[in-house]
Amino acid sequence: MASRAERVALPAGVAATAVALAAVFYVPVGSVLVEAVVVAGRPTLGPILAVLADPFYTGVGHHLVVDPLGVPAGVVDWVTSGFPSVRLGLFGFTAYQAALSTVASVLLGLPGAYVLARFEFRGRETLRSLTIVPFVLPAIMVAVGFVAMFGRTGLFNDLLGLVGLGPISVLYSLEAIVLAHAFYNAPLVTRLVATAWESVDRRQVESARAMGASPLAAFRDVVVPTLRPALLTAALLTFVFTFLSFPIVLKLGGLQHATVEVWVYDRVQVLDLTTAATLATVETVLSLGLTYLYLRYEARQRGAGGAGRSLARKPLAVGWQTLTSPVRLAVFAYGLVVAVVFLGPLASLVVESITRPDGTLTTAYYEFLLAQQASSAVGTARPLPAIVNSLVFGAGTLLLAVPMGVVVALVATRGGRGSRLAEALLSAPLAVSGIVVGLGLLQTAVFGTEVLGYRLTVAGPVAIVFAHAAAAYPFVTRNVAPALGGLDVRFRDAARSLGASRLRALVDVELPLVAAAVLAGAAFAFAISVGEFDSTVLLAEGVDSYTMPVALDRYVGNRSIGPSLGPATAMGTVLLAITGLSFVAIDRLGGRWAP
Amino acid sequence: MTGVRLRDVTVSFDGVTALEEVSLAVEPGEFFTLVGPSGCGKTTTLRTVAGFETPESGTVEIGGDVADGPPEDRDVGVVFQDYALFPHMSVRENVAYGLRYRDPPGDVSTNERVAELLDLVDMGGMGDRDPDELSGGQQQRVALARALAPGPDVLLLDEPLSALDARLRERLRLVVREIQRDLGITTVYVTHDQTEALAISDRVAVVNGGRVEQVATPETVYREPATRFVAEFVGDNNVLDGTVASTAPPRVAVGTGPGEPGDEGGEAVLPVAEAPAEGRPVAASIRPEAFRLGDADAPATLSATVTTAEFVGDSYRVHCDWRGHALLVTAAATDAPTGEVTLGFDPADVTVLEEP
Numbered sequence: 001m002a003s004r005a006e007r008v009a010l011p012a013g014v015a016a017t018a019v020a021l022a023a024v025f026y027v028p029v030g031s032v033l034v035e036a037v038v039v040a041g042r043p044t045l046g047p048i049l050a051v052l053a054d055p056f057y058t059g060v061g062h063h064l065v066v067d068p069l070g071v072p073a074g075v076v077d078w079v080t081s082g083f084p085s086v087r088l089g090l091f092g093f094t095a096y097q098a099a100l101s102t103v104a105s106v107l108l109g110l111p112g113a114y115v116l117a118r119f120e121f122r123g124r125e126t127l128r129s130l131t132i133v134p135f136v137l138p139a140i141m142v143a144v145g146f147v148a149m150f151g152r153t154g155l156f157n158d159l160l161g162l163v164g165l166g167p168i169s170v171l172y173s174l175e176a177i178v179l180a181h182a183f184y185n186a187p188l189v190t191r192l193v194a195t196a197w198e199s200v201d202r203r204q205v206e207s208a209r210a211m212g213a214s215p216l217a218a219f220r221d222v223v224v225p226t227l228r229p230a231l232l233t234a235a236l237l238t239f240v241f242t243f244l245s246f247p248i249v250l251k252l253g254g255l256q257h258a259t260v261e262v263w264v265y266d267r268v269q270v271l272d273l274t275t276a277a278t279l280a281t282v283e284t285v286l287s288l289g290l291t292y293l294y295l296r297y298e299a300r301q302r303g304a305g306g307a308g309r310s311l312a313r314k315p316l317a318v319g320w321q322t323l324t325s326p327v328r329l330a331v332f333a334y335g336l337v338v339a340v341v342f343l344g345p346l347a348s349l350v351v352e353s354i355t356r357p358d359g360t361l362t363t364a365y366y367e368f369l370l371a372q373q374a375s376s377a378v379g380t381a382r383p384l385p386a387i388v389n390s391l392v393f394g395a396g397t398l399l400l401a402v403p404m405g406v407v408v409a410l411v412a413t414r415g416g417r418g419s420r421l422a423e424a425l426l427s428a429p430l431a432v433s434g435i436v437v438g439l440g441l442l443q444t445a446v447f448g449t450e451v452l453g454y455r456l457t458v459a460g461p462v463a464i465v466f467a468h469a470a471a472a473y474p475f476v477t478r479n480v481a482p483a484l485g486g487l488d489v490r491f492r493d494a495a496r497s498l499g500a501s502r503l504r505a506l507v508d509v510e511l512p513l514v515a516a517a518v519l520a521g522a523a524f525a526f527a528i529s530v531g532e533f534d535s536t537v538l539l540a541e542g543v544d545s546y547t548m549p550v551a552l553d554r555y556v557g558n559r560s561i562g563p564s565l566g567p568a569t570a571m572g573t574v575l576l577a578i579t580g581l582s583f584v585a586i587d588r589l590g591g592r593w594a595p
Numbered sequence: 596m597t598g599v600r601l602r603d604v605t606v607s608f609d610g611v612t613a614l615e616e617v618s619l620a621v622e623p624g625e626f627f628t629l630v631g632p633s634g635c636g637k638t639t640t641l642r643t644v645a646g647f648e649t650p651e652s653g654t655v656e657i658g659g660d661v662a663d664g665p666p667e668d669r670d671v672g673v674v675f676q677d678y679a680l681f682p683h684m685s686v687r688e689n690v691a692y693g694l695r696y697r698d699p700p701g702d703v704s705t706n707e708r709v710a711e712l713l714d715l716v717d718m719g720g721m722g723d724r725d726p727d728e729l730s731g732g733q734q735q736r737v738a739l740a741r742a743l744a745p746g747p748d749v750l751l752l753d754e755p756l757s758a759l760d761a762r763l764r765e766r767l768r769l770v771v772r773e774i775q776r777d778l779g780i781t782t783v784y785v786t787h788d789q790t791e792a793l794a795i796s797d798r799v800a801v802v803n804g805g806r807v808e809q810v811a812t813p814e815t816v817y818r819e820p821a822t823r824f825v826a827e828f829v830g831d832n833n834v835l836d837g838t839v840a841s842t843a844p845p846r847v848a849v850g851t852g853p854g855e856p857g858d859e860g861g862e863a864v865l866p867v868a869e870a871p872a873e874g875r876p877v878a879a880s881i882r883p884e885a886f887r888l889g890d891a892d893a894p895a896t897l898s899a900t901v902t903t904a905e906f907v908g909d910s911y912r913v914h915c916d917w918r919g920h921a922l923l924v925t926a927a928a929t930d931a932p933t934g935e936v937t938l939g940f941d942p943a944d945v946t947v948l949e950e951p
Contacts, residue, residue, distance in 0.1 A: 490679035493647055496666035497673035499696030499745060504667075508692070512683050 006501040010410075017407040020400065024466040028440025029284070029432055035277035035443065047278040057279070059089025091282070094243060094259040097174060101181035101242040102235050108182045108341065109189025109234070111334045113227075116190065117197030119331065121316035128194070131187035136524065136583050138531025139184070140549040141572045143251035144556060145345030146180050148352040148569050155348040156340075176252040181245060183341055185238040189231070196230035197223070198310045205311060229297070236294040240287050244433040246534045247549075251556065261534075264435050268538055273443070280436045291431035295423070349576060353569035365566035372567075383571060386551035389461075390530050390578070393547060396465035397472050397529035402522050404469065405476020410506075412477065413485040426474045434534025437467050442538055461545045467535035472528040476521035483517035484510065519585070527582035530575070548575045596623035597658035597670075597748035597781050599644055604653035606639055613639045615805045616653065621783055622797075626775055628784045630792035631802035632828070637785045640802065641751050644783060645673050658748055667696065672742030676754040678734045680726035686713070686737050687722035693745040700746035712740040715774060732763050739771065743778070750775070750782045756791065768795050789829045793817060801825045823948050826880040831912075833922050834880045835865065836950075845870035847879045847947065849920055863918040866895045868943040876950040885944040888913065888926040893939025897922075904931040 036047055051057050053065040063071055078084065088096055116128055134142075150156050157167035200223050208218040246261045253259075258266070260283045267276035316328065323329070356362045369383040412422035429437075445458035445466060458466070487510060495505035511518065533549040540546045546554070552575065555568040599621040606614040614636045621627040629637035642648045644655055646666035655662045662669050672693075680689050690709045699708035713719045716736035726734055735755060742750060755771070756764045772795050775782050786792050792799050793813040801808045801816060801824070809821035820826035826834050840848035847870060849863040865879055887893055899915035899922060913924040913932055926932055 488677070488679060490675040490677070491681060493642075493645070493666070494673065494675060494679040494681070494741075495692070496647075497645055497669075497671060497751075498693030498741070499667045500692075501667050502665070504696070508695075509681055509683075513681075 006503045009503045010506070013403070013407050014411060017404050020404055020469070023445075024400070024441075025429060025432075025437065025470040028437055028444045028466075029428075030440070031443045032277045032280050032436055032440045033284075035274060036281035039274075047274060048282060051275075051278050051282060055087060055089060057090045059087040059092040061089060061092065090258065090260055090263055090279075091286075093257075094261070094283075097177055097181075097249075097257075097259065098239050098243040098245075100174070100178045101185065101245075102238045104178045104182040105185035105189050105238045105242075106231065106235055108337070109186035110193060110231070111331075112186065112190035112338070113193035113197055115316075115331055115334070116194040118311065118313055119316040120313035128191075131191040133583055134184045134187050136527035136531065136579050138533060138549050138552075138575055138579060139245070139247040140251065140533045140552050141349070141531070141575050141579075142180060142183060142345060143248050144552060144565065144568050144572045145349040146176060146183075146248075146252055147556075147565055148348035148572075149345040150176065150179075151565065155344065155351060172252065172257070174253070174257060177245075177249055177257060179341065180248045180252055181238075181242045183345065184245075184248075185234075185241060186341075188238060189234040192230045192234040193227055196227050200226050200311055202311050233294065233297065236290065236297065240290050240294065240431060243287055243290070244283070244431075246433065246435055247553075251553075261433055261435055264433075264439070265538070268435075268439055268442075273439075276439060280433075280439060284432055284436055287431040287433075288428070291427055295427055346576065349569050349572045352565060353573045362566075365570035368567045369570055383551060383574070386546055386548045386571075387574065387578075389545060390547040390549075390575075393461070393465055393468055393536075394526045394529040396462075397468040397525055398522055400465060400469040401472040401525040401529075402476055402518065405473040405521055405525070406480055406511075406518060408473065409477045409480035409484055412481045422477075426477055429470055429474050434467065434471060434532065434536075435538065437470050438535025438538035441467055441535065446539065460539055460541070464536055464539045464545060464547070465529075467539060468529040468532050469525075471532055471535070472525035475524035475528060476518070479517045479521035479524065480514060483514035487513055523582050523585040527579050530578055530582065548578075596779060598623045598625075598656075599627075599749055599781060599783060600656040601640070601644070602654050602656070604640075604643060604650045604655065606636075606643055606648050606650050613805055614643070614650075617802075617805070617807055618653075619800060619807060619810065621781060623781055624779045626772065626782045626784065626795065626797045628786060628792045628796035628799045629802055630786055630789055630799055630829075633787055635802045636805040637787075637802045638753055639805075641673075641753050641783060641785050644749070645669065645671050645751055670697075670745075670748040672745065672747035672750045674735075674738045674742045674750070674752045674755045677758055678726075678738035678755075680734055680737060680741070682726055684726075685722065686718065686724050686726065686729070689726065689737060690722075690741045690744050693741065697745035699744065708744055712744050713737075715743070716740045716770075731759050732767060735759065735767060736770075739774070743774075743780075748781065750780050752782065752784045754785055754787065757786070757788070764791070771795070793829070801828060803828070819946060820880060820948070823878045823880075823950070826878070826946065826948060831883050831923055831925075832880050833883065834878050835920060836876070836878050837863075837865070839870045839873050839875045839877055839947075840864055842870050842873055845942075845947075847877055847945075849879065849918075863920060865897075865945065866942045867945045867947050870947055871949055878948045878950060880946045880948060881940065881944055883912070883923045883925040885940050886922070886924040886926075887939040888924060888928065888932060889937055890939030891937050894941050895939070897938045897940075899936055899938055901932050901934060901936055904933070906931065 037043055037045065039046060049065060053062050055062045058065070063074055078086070112131075116124060148154050160167065204222050205218050208222050209215070213221060243259075244261055245259070246265065249257065249259045250262050250265070253262070260279055264276045264279050264283070267273070267279065316331065353365055354361055354363065356364070373382045373384050408422050408426065411418045412426070413419065441463045445463040446460060491509050491513065492505045495509045496502065500508055530547075531549060532547075533553070536547050537550050537553060540550045548571065552568055552571045555571055556565070599619075601617055601619045603616045603618055604614055605612065605616055617636070617640060619627075619640070629640055631637050639648060643650055644657070644662075646662065646664065646669045649663075657669060657671070680686075681692065684692065687709055690712055691705050694705045694708060699705065703711070709722065710719065713722055716739055718733060718736050718740065721729070721733065721737075726737065729737065735758075738755070752771070756767055759767065768791060771784075784792075784795065793816070796813055798810060799813050799816050800810045803824045809816055809825045811819075811821070816825060816829055820829065820832075823834060826832050835847075835849045837847045837849040840846040845867045847865045847867055849865055865881075867879060871877070890896070897917050899917040901913055902916050902921075903914045904926075905912040905914075910925050910927045911931055913926050913936075915922045915924055915936065915938070917938070922938070924938060
């Protein structure tokens with residue numbers, strides 16, 4: 001007979017998770033919304049309309065708010081005068097760079113999907129699992145890596161110099177932002193499209209061929225319809241991610257290439273919280289709308305994949321003939337581009353951390369870190385506390401995000417209304433930026449919230465763990481839910497028919513059988529926490545709660561040792577090592593990320 | 596010993612009715628089988644007894660008490676299709692699992708009980724193996740031992756043999772039946788295989804579309820099907836639609852639907868033992884082995900034409916055409932019958948089923 005405590009344990013776990021979700025995500029994000037639409041205790045659309053009517057924010061689109069009746073005439077004027085360039089405004093620019101980034105990601109990622117799906121070569125599986133790496137790489141570190149690679153004294157210009165070219169400058173430009181975004185999202189495109197490509201049933205293509213279709217026609221009629229949904233899904237996700245991207249734009253674009261997200265951060269810095277909240281609300285509504293579209297689309301596509309045999313892969317290297325095969329030469333050229341874009345920044349990070357601008361080896365930057373550590377000056381970003389904080393916050397995130405993620409996975413795999421709700425709960429953090437969560441936590445947790453007459457405040461470090469948990473728990477669920485869903489329900493039923501309560505069946509049978517997925521999810525959560533920058537930078541104002549990415553940011557801004565990126569690259573290398581270990585853990589445990 | 600009773604049990608999933616007012620009574624110690632095509636509701640019935648599904652209305656009684664608690668509070672052992680052995684536990688740990696939560700019958704330790712059960716299913720000495728090191732038949736035995744270890748009042752088996760090949764299936768069903776007899780445990784068995792159901796059971800319930808069509812001994816279900824569905828589902832059969840042509844002597848005119856007059860010319864008229872009122876639509880069923888090929892002295896005869904004869908080892912399955920109607924006949928002939936044949940039979944062997 002199951003004890004009473006066991007009976008209530010699961011419902012209690014679900015309730016506790018709901019409370020935790022509210023505390024780390026929904027209440028903070030809700031408070032941002034309220035800040036935007038409630039002024040002096042009264043609901044109003046004033047601040048939002050003010051933003052929409054301001055050409056600085058909405059560019060040419062502000063006419064829609066200010067003078068909607070004049071818009072048709074304006075459009076006619078614009079067409080008759082030969083489509084002159086128009087002012088985009090902050091939102092327009094944000095969408096523009098997101099669109100460019102999406103196109104770049106698709107262009108860079110699509111050939112990868114082709115190579116992974118259609119060619120056989122050594123290391124193919126490894127390459128495939130490497131496509132999840134960007135998800136565990138801290139954006140701020142990647143930004144520093146891009147500076148190290150493409151900066152004036154960076155590796156790229158050094159290499160160009162060797163062959164008598166350059167130097168070229170791509171930094172602090174739209175191109176740099178787009179390239180870094182492609183670094184992040186092209187692997188997503190590759191992964192999703194390659195999976196779809198592999199799901200094409202060989203027999204369907206063979207049937208088409210047997211009925212007289214040419215290879216090209218068979219590709220058009222059978223393969224393309226399978227790839228299209230995956231490509232659209234990947235593009236929509238990339239657009240949402242790059243629309244909300246923060247550290248990349250902040251570090252590689254600066255304020256002259258500011259996006260909404262960077263501007264929100266700037267407004268918070270100058271304590272203009274109302275404008276920050278209003279911008280954040282408009283931004284969140286837009287990205288939620290896009291995410292809703294993505295989910296609708298994805299739900300319609302689900303289950304389309306066949307269980308048949310995939311298309312046969314061709315060997316990539318075929319001896320000397322490889323050199324006369326245009327397709328294979330193109331693949332190798334693509335490999336070179338991939339190496340420059342993906343390995344370049346990471347390699348540069350490490351190389352720049354141990355070389356002076358003149359190319360000689362040095363340990364000065366690591367010594368600088370040690371000196372910072374020894375310094376007692378106020379405001380110094382000491383490396384050791386940053387590392388310790390990152391690890392402690394990472395551990396705290398595990399304690400919060402893993403149970404939350406597992407409970408949401410349980411609800412999600414139970415079917416029915418609960419699972420649709422869980423799906424929505426999972427998707428919301430995808431569409432809400434870290435800055436918004438950080439701003440919300442600042443308002444609710446750090447400044448305090450009135451609950452039943454008590455004023456609850458939460459210390460900065462705890463708020464940081466909250467923000468990290470909000471960002472990390474979907475990764476736990478995304479790993480655990482498929483494993484739980486794939487588990488034969490008869491295991492659970494067998495345990496219960498043998499006398500185990502629902503909780504005991506979970507503990508004795510289900511969780512041990514999905515342990516690898518739970519651990520992979522935990523490794524993801526840890527990596528997300530260690531690399532999180534967006535909300536941490538808002539919440540880490542105090543001297544004692546900065547993390548490695550925040551310290552990295554402070555070193556980039558630190559010009560006290562000249563224009564050298566050295567200390568930042570040294571810190572970035574430490575961060576790379578720790579996230580690299582997380583990746584190894586994820587890969588060993590077979591982690592998956594299927595957004 | 597414990598009986599199981601379902602009273603007017605209705606179960607539905609997302610508004611689709613899986614069981615509709617099903618009432619059944621399984622006697623204590625009985626081997627009771629639910630048989631029917633896939634999706635008929637037999638597994639749902641079993642899962643409702645086990646407590647995995649909650650009836651929308653109606654009650655389940657186990658041992659005379661209403662059972663409405665969760666599965667862990669019901670004293671039942673379940674053997675699942677594909678066995679559901681815990682892959683992260685050894686054979687011994689699997690069998691011992693239920694003893695964590697329930698005390699074994701008698702004053703024995705967990706180890707003694709596990710050893711006893713593994714011996715019972717002839718798997719002694721295999722305790723340290725992992726389930727994936729076992730053959731399908733061995734896994735099936737372990738699953739049976741695991742379900743029986745806590746000494747349940749009722750044993751529920753859901754298609755336990757369907758994953759095995761035909762010969763092993765026949766051997767293991769004898770093992771299951773013997774163990775059940777030795778223990779005297781009330782058993783509910785689910786299968787889609789009507790041969791298995793007939794071979795193994797004390798009584799059989801034929802389930803179709805969420806309803807029970809007939810509950811009876813295997814012999815009765817085979818010889819006196821209560822409905823057209825049972826007549827067609829259980830065993831090979833000839834089921835002919837028609838109307839009652841006359842009651843004295845009782846005859847059925849085959850191939851005449853409601854509203855059509857019986858064929859006065861006497862074509863396709865089947866003599867039967869008894870028939871309801873004249874003009875009533877009926878189905879007449881007669882087993883292939885009830886015909887005696889070439890027996891002109893039988894109480895009744897038909898003349899038919901052989902279309903195909905299939906040799907199946909101990910006999911021929913002879914497909915005949917009788918006035919435009921297909922008839923299947925089992926004939927123990929030495930050579931394949933051909934051409935015009937006389938089919939002798941006893942009208943008492945024809946079951947007349949009234950169409951609703």
